[in-house]
Amino acid sequence: MVIDSFAPAPLLEIAPSDIGLGVFAREPIVEGHTICVLRGPLLNLQEVRAKGAAAGNVLQVGTNRYLDLEPPGRYLNHACVPNAGLRDDTRLVALSHIPADTEIRFDYSTTIGDGWTMPCACGAVGCRGKIAAFQCLPAELRQRYLTWDIVQRFLWQELGA
Numbered sequence: 001m002v003i004d005s006f007a008p009a010p011l012l013e014i015a016p017s018d019i020g021l022g023v024f025a026r027e028p029i030v031e032g033h034t035i036c037v038l039r040g041p042l043l044n045l046q047e048v049r050a051k052g053a054a055a056g057n058v059l060q061v062g063t064n065r066y067l068d069l070e071p072p073g074r075y076l077n078h079a080c081v082p083n084a085g086l087r088d089d090t091r092l093v094a095l096s097h098i099p100a101d102t103e104i105r106f107d108y109s110t111t112i113g114d115g116w117t118m119p120c121a122c123g124a125v126g127c128r129g130k131i132a133a134f135q136c137l138p139a140e141l142r143q144r145y146l147t148w149d150i151v152q153r154f155l156w157q158e159l160g161a
């Protein structure tokens, strides 16, 4: 099921990054502003598993609810020190001023509730070396992300937050 079609915002461009393709701001973005809303067909876990290797392009938005991300969302890379975050499950917001020609990245751990892990080479000072579930983040960082309201809502429920 396609929830909505996606019209790319003019200020974003998909371009080569140091870890494959990424999403770049081509205009400065003000802290707190919405960068884009992530969209795509809604899948259940069984459908995600059936995708095999392509399952890396999905975003969990609820219990047994996943979006098969369309561009630009599917090209958003992870960062352990992100400049963007997901609010209300699908709305990408700037966590700081983002200068033009900067890659936009969010912390995948704010969207992961299961045992899925992946090695991280985001290059940040303070890179955790591994992308893992929200529950695996240091308590202080979990609290910061919750305060910033950039944690998927199904994870709040799992945390009893």
Ligand SMILES: [Zn+2]
Pocket (backbone or CB within 6 Å): 079, 080, 081, 120, 121, 122, 123, 124, 126, 127, 128, 129, 130
């Ligand atoms: Zn990292």
